[in-house]
Amino acid sequence: MAYQRGSLKKVERKEGMTWVLRYRIKGKEQTPLVVGLVRDLPTEDKANVEVDRLGLRVRVNCTNPRTERVRFNQLAEYYLKVEFDPEVTASPKSENTKPILDHYVRDFLIAEWGDEIAEDIEPLEIQKWFNALHNKEEYGWTTVSKIRGIMNRIFKIGIIHKKVSKNPVEGLKTSAKTTYKAIKITPAQTLLILRSVMGNMLHFTLVFVVAATALRSSELLSLRWADILWEERKIRIVKSWKKTGVDGSTKTPSSERDVPMGRVLTHYLREWHKQTPYAKPTDFVFPSMNRSGRVPICSSVFCSDYLRPAAKAAGVPIPDGHRWGLHNLRHSLSNWLVNKAKENPKTVQGILGHSRIQTTLDLYTDEDLDEMIAAQDKFIDAVGFEKETVQ
Numbered sequence: 241m242a243y244q245r246g247s248l249k250k251v252e253r254k255e256g257m258t259w260v261l262r263y264r265i266k267g268k269e270q271t272p273l274v275v276g277l278v279r280d281l282p283t284e285d286k287a288n289v290e291v292d293r294l295g296l297r298v299r300v301n302c303t304n305p306r307t308e309r310v311r312f313n314q315l316a317e318y319y320l321k322v323e324f325d326p327e328v329t330a331s332p333k334s335e336n337t338k339p340i341l342d343h344y345v346r347d348f349l350i351a352e353w354g355d356e357i358a359e360d361i362e363p364l365e366i367q368k369w370f371n372a373l374h375n376k377e378e379y380g381w382t383t384v385s386k387i388r389g390i391m392n393r394i395f396k397i398g399i400i401h402k403k404v405s406k407n408p409v410e411g412l413k414t415s416a417k418t419t420y421k422a423i424k425i426t427p428a429q430t431l432l433i434l435r436s437v438m439g440n441m442l443h444f445t446l447v448f449v450v451a452a453t454a455l456r457s458s459e460l461l462s463l464r465w466a467d468i469l470w471e472e473r474k475i476r477i478v479k480s481w482k483k484t485g486v487d488g489s490t491k492t493p494s495s496e497r498d499v500p501m502g503r504v505l506t507h508y509l510r511e512w513h514k515q516t517p518y519a520k521p522t523d524f525v526f527p528s529m530n531r532s533g534r535v536p537i538c539s540s541v542f543c544s545d546y547l548r549p550a551a552k553a554a555g556v557p558i559p560d561g562h563r564w565g566l567h568n569l570r571h572s573l574s575n576w577l578v579n580k581a582k583e584n585p586k587t588v589q590g591i592l593g594h595s596r597i598q599t600t601l602d603l604y605t606d607e608d609l610d611e612m613i614a615a616q617d618k619f620i621d622a623v624g625f626e627k628e629t630v631q
Contacts, residue, residue, distance in 0.1 A: 255277060257277065258275070259276055259278060261275055273296050273300070273405050311355060312354055312358045312361065313353075316354070323393075324338065359405065395407035422568055425551065430572070433447060443542070445508055446460070450566050450569045451572075454570040455475075459479075459495070461524075464523060465513065474501050476498055492595045494593055495593040509525075539566060
């Protein structure tokens, strides 16, 4: 094969105008290799220097060019390293996310595409696979969308780090439909649940705190008594408990906040402080008794063994297999505050520690049937029909 230099060309990409090196193998046009952004390499001479620095012409003229091209499993493993490195990623993933991300990358993406040359994977084949995951293997669209997002990110990282030159996932679609709807409970049902766990002061206080403050489970578990600011009547949220068994940062910067502590909540926290065998400032507020207070209580075990049965006994309609736990108390408080108590949504956003008010309104509140009926009646009254005429 005759030595070829290839030809440089400027193309419009999402990142901006980009130099690419075009070349052929046996007369067939190949996927151009990314050289760099035009703003960084303003002249063709500088682009040529970058081509040589990256060894792209050596790659083009290899006897077997495919040996120089990265396979998807290599690209995916590289992504897993980069995504948790604060030196090269603007918003590195938290340690809590690592096992979940590993599962999606290795059990789905590498299992399906691992041996393929990353740049040879066709968009149509990926789209067919997404559809098959939902239609044949019966994964929910939310799961498939999560997989699509991760695969898209893998290729984006690959482009940034010059491992690949194109992203076949860009532009592909998955449905955002989800059948999941958080089950919310009424204040009356909350009272029945609290009464059912009153025999255990640890369990009672835990449920009361979440019901009254809407703390995330990870925020609740990380609490030490030093975080309860009695004189200031607030709970300081500055960390969260990770699945790896250590403290970590909160979910978002806005999750760091002071949570108000009213009179009744203060009373029950003080009562628990008097009774707990672990009452030092550095002790967990909700300790694991089985582990002698060295770690917090296991929230998943507590929910399955105590909270879920108590909710069912209180008349909460929880179908078998449906997620239900402490997070539902968070949803219930926010929904009630907005729809029934008519609190300012900005106030509720602050309680929940959301960075965006739209999250509070879209995901944590529902339309209120009574309010919708009242609004409908107002319009009908304005039209002029008398209510008495409707039997």
